[in-house]
Amino acid sequence: MTFKPYKVQAVAQLLGATTDSVRRMVDESGIKVARQDSGTKTRMFSVENIFDLARFSATKKTKKKRGERKQVVATVYAPNGGVGKTTLSGNFSSCFSLRGLKTLTIDLDFQAKLTSSLGYDSELTLEEAAEIGKPPSQLVEYHFGNLMPNWPLGRRTLDEVVKMPYGENGPHLIPADLTLDRLDTMLTTEAPARRMADMAISKLLRDGHAKKDSHFDISNYDIVLFDAPSSKNRITRGALLASDYVICPVSMEKYSTKALSYLSSVLSEMHNQFGRSPELIIVGNFLDSARGPVMTQLSMIMQTYKQSLLDYWIRHSEDFAKTLDNEADVPLVLSKPGCSASSDLQNCAAALLTRMQVTNA
Template sequence: MSTKPFKVQAVARLLATTTDTVRRMVDESGIEVTRQETGPRTRLFSVENIFELARYRANRRGRNTKKKQVVATVYAPKDGVGKTTLASNFGTIFALKGLRTLIIDLDLKASLTLSFGYDSELTCEEAIEAGISQTRIVEYHFGNLIPDYPAGRVTLEEAVKRPYGECGPHIVPADLNLDRLDTMLTYETIEGRNAEHILANLLKEGLAKKDRHFDVSDYDVILFDAAPGKNRITSGALFASDYVVSPVSMEKFSTKALSYLSNVLSEMHDQFERSPELITIGNFFDPNRVRVLGQLITTARTYGGSWLDASIRRSEDFAKELTDESNLPLILSKPNSQAAAELRQSADALLKRMGLVG
């Protein structure tokens, strides 16, 4: 996917290192980086180059050895709290850390899919007519990876998208047809089977390299972006996850939504004797608003054990990201912004909570 090239200063910011270290890694790794054709022979990094350097650094540090694998779901009971924005940016930051990251869009609206440049509404004919690459068409979704899926099963390799190359985050897109999976899981429930186990068994077999259609054994992080509310797909993702990451809007009253989620997890644990660990993160934080501070105090007091020690302030950059045609998450489109800095800080805290960094 073609994007505007990055200069070494931006690459250093994205990789949380120095420009000298970036130049040294390029020389050591042999990664091919183009140079400006006129004027100073400045290196111009593609987005793929950045993720290649991130993977090279991780491998050099020994992250290619056996490590912990984590499955997490980004979920909020109601819409409008920044769930998909956090999922796309966190997944991208994880890959910038050199972690092999798979992001699975489970929301029929496919906002996350679109944020990475794939239009779920685009047909082959429309792409040809508009001169758009066929790679931007969504052919398969997560439902197509489920055993006995009515529309037919494909392999992960056929379904996955790689917007920034092999070393960047991998995406399983979504479209409206994902609703068929929810229908399938509903029938399973009606017939007296635990539909939640279907997704959990899929992940278990895939992580153990026992399912050739869904081999996810090489990934460090599998991140679901679940739809708001609660459907069968979301319930299955939650049951299959080690963690549920729930953004809490600090400019709205979110205590009822959090109480609902807490009850959902408690009921899941009572029924199946397992549930994901809850991690809550404050979003749209404005320390100058009295009500926001009251919301923060109340939430932290009630859900202190789950509260992530990092918050993200409201920023116009997030609103601009939704209308940006660069097909880049904010962390890549505005790496020097305050919003990007807070996203990195929150992602670091999240990785530490999930035990993926020391």
């Protein structure tokens, strides 16, 4: 994916720092930043530079030993569509990495919208890509199913599957495509017991975090973030059971009491059956305080789900709306770091990290 170079002012906005501190970080880290071909020799940062600086800053601040870090698993999920779920997944994963956190984002939607939004083509074959001159690195050969033990088409390692759209220190992606449907079929029909199928993803993550699975070593990640489809299939159920938190976006433009009520009942059923369920975090989206019905809906959510509602929400913005209409757009926080919607996204991401008790590095 190609980005226009960033000037130091935009980098400071993305990192929540001053321009002077950004310049000091560059000097201290030794990270190579290109300079503009002009008399001023202005530094022009690549997107990889920015995530490298974020990681450098976070590593410098912390004195924790790596083995003491807590890994958090969360699923972005809403029972209804049109709430900005996938857009928030891409932006939150970028925001987490901009705070120096090692973030693994897993696309579980067969439609692969998150995968597409991060610059990868899930539809083309290698032969078709060669005909139009698209590099193989932009294609999707493997997905989350290929990482599961006993995958019928041959298991792959995380290194073979993972994508790094913004470099080593940006968010990492396990992409999706239409053939991910096979995983749902496998979990539904081939598992010897329903409970084992439901807990298969939990076991995969648990073994991966403990370094017991050489194919899926995720021990170096601070956050694992699933982007789950609205349909509650076996994959989504497994992701929810594997998660510490479920982040549920709610559209303030067309709030559905049924959607939140349904999700609450699903979580209650999980807890009754398995003795655990993810903690619910509600993120209000498309908030327009000038519209009376919107504020009424927000009040209703606060009355019923006060403990679950995040203290920050995302206001309605034309900049934000455009990302929903164009799958090829990059995360808004990276494409327009100075706009109000990007500020809302950054604030929400910070509030999420606080709620999930995640600390840098």
